[in-house]
Amino acid sequence: MTLETGQTRPAQERAHGLARLRTMLLIRRFEEKAAELYTRGRIRGFLHLYIGEEAVAAGAMPALTPDDAIVATYREHGHALARGIPAGALMAEMFGKANGVSRGHGGSMHFFDVSRRFYGGHAIVGGGLPIAVGLALADMLQARRRVTACFFGDGAVAEGEFHESLNLAALWRLPVLFICENNLYAMGTALERHQSQPDVRLKAQAYAVPAAAADGMDVLAVEAATRAAAARVRGGDGPFLLEVRTYRFRAHSMADPELYRTKDEVERWKARDPIPAFVGRLREQDLLGDGDEAAVEASVAAEVEEAVRIAEAGPWQPVEDLTKDVYTPAGP
Ligand SMILES: Cc1ncc(C[n+]2csc(CCOP(=O)(O)OP(=O)(O)O)c2C)c(N)n1
Numbered sequence: 001m002t003l004e005t006g007q008t009r010p011a012q013e014r015a016h017g018l019a020r021l022r023t024m025l026l027i028r029r030f031e032e033k034a035a036e037l038y039t040r041g042r043i044r045g046f047l048h049l050y051i052g053e054e055a056v057a058a059g060a061m062p063a064l065t066p067d068d069a070i071v072a073t074y075r076e077h078g079h080a081l082a083r084g085i086p087a088g089a090l091m092a093e094m095f096g097k098a099n100g101v102s103r104g105h106g107g108s109m110h111f112f113d114v115s116r117r118f119y120g121g122h123a124i125v126g127g128g129l130p131i132a133v134g135l136a137l138a139d140m141l142q143a144r145r146r147v148t149a150c151f152f153g154d155g156a157v158a159e160g161e162f163h164e165s166l167n168l169a170a171l172w173r174l175p176v177l178f179i180c181e182n183n184l185y186a187m188g189t190a191l192e193r194h195q196s197q198p199d200v201r202l203k204a205q206a207y208a209v210p211a212a213a214a215d216g217m218d219v220l221a222v223e224a225a226t227r228a229a230a231a232r233v234r235g236g237d238g239p240f241l242l243e244v245r246t247y248r249f250r251a252h253s254m255a256d257p258e259l260y261r262t263k264d265e266v267e268r269w270k271a272r273d274p275i276p277a278f279v280g281r282l283r284e285q286d287l288l289g290d291g292d293e294a295a296v297e298a299s300v301a302a303e304v305e306e307a308v309r310i311a312e313a314g315p316w317q318p319v320e321d322l323t324k325d326v327y328t329p330a331g332p
């Protein structure tokens with residue numbers, strides 16, 4: 001059967017699968033390189049890796065349109081790459097270079113690209129939620145049918161901003177898609193240790209925000225759940241909360257002795273690594289041929305290498321710009 005795109009259904013599924021696989025691999029290889037560069041002192045400051053959670057950003061982002069807004073956390077390399085921000089601009093940002101996506105002022109935790117409606121990168125846990133509510137309020141007041149997707153961690157549900165944001169979004173029926181990336185831990189504290197009610201969906205329901213959960217280790221499950229949730233939000237039904245269950249394979253940040261979880265637990269989750277799981281599924285369905293995976297790996301490796309070259313070659317911010325953008329100029 002020939003579809004509107006001119007591709008047969010298997011060809012379309014194959015292209016779709018390869019695209020999702022490529023995004024996940026790009027995130028993984030980009031971050032492995034970032035970790036290496038951090039160890040070598042080329043990247044400084046904080047660095048929070050998304051490795052293990054790639055299926056969340058790689059699945060959710062294609063379910064949103066370029067017109068929708070994205071708000072993320074300090075663990076946002078994957079979201080930025082999946083949104084299509086060039087890897088070179090992200091790597092340069094981590095180097096603190098002037099050609100970085102935030103002109104080198106932000107670093108790993110503060111990627112920001114208004115041209116792609118990517119509103120951070122926020123170091124403050126829960127800090128993105130009120131910003132998402134504000135973006136959605138602006139859309140509602142101007143009758144624009146677009147969605148603000150707000151990614152945040154399980155740790156953010158302990159913050160007042162989570163409760164205030166869900167309450168106002170529901171009260172005003174704002175088009176926010178809250179996406180909770182539940183990786184079970186906030187730094188070294190498990191969700192059950194800081195929440196009397198650890199079911200995030202029930203918290204949403206307490207604010208009359210409908211909610212669903214998705215398997216965050218399955219890129220297609222995340223994509224389907226995000227599509228369904230975004231369609232509801234876009235249709236004017238008010239906010240929705242999607243809880244995506246995932247796991248970070250690496251430490252919280254580059255400085256974390258990981259005393260709060262067992263090696264066995266980490267190994268159990270690694271056995272569900274979203275990348276080989278998806279490769280296996282594509283192979284089973286005959287959508288991935290011999291050499292395909294190697295070809296994707298090679299193209300991702302070239303992109304990461306080019307990103308490092310761009311970062312290395314980029315100019316430093318002049319010292320005179322040190323305090324630029326910290327305060328707005330005084331008004332009249
Ligand atoms: C308001 C605030 N309190 C504390 C911190 C320190 N802190 C940084 S990350 C983090 C854990 C957040 O965990 P979670 O929201 O689950 O995100 P994850 O790191 O698991 O992706 C904490 C407490 C902070 N950045 N902001």
Ligand SMILES: [Mg+2]
Nearest residue numbers: 153154185186
């Ligand atoms: Mg967490």
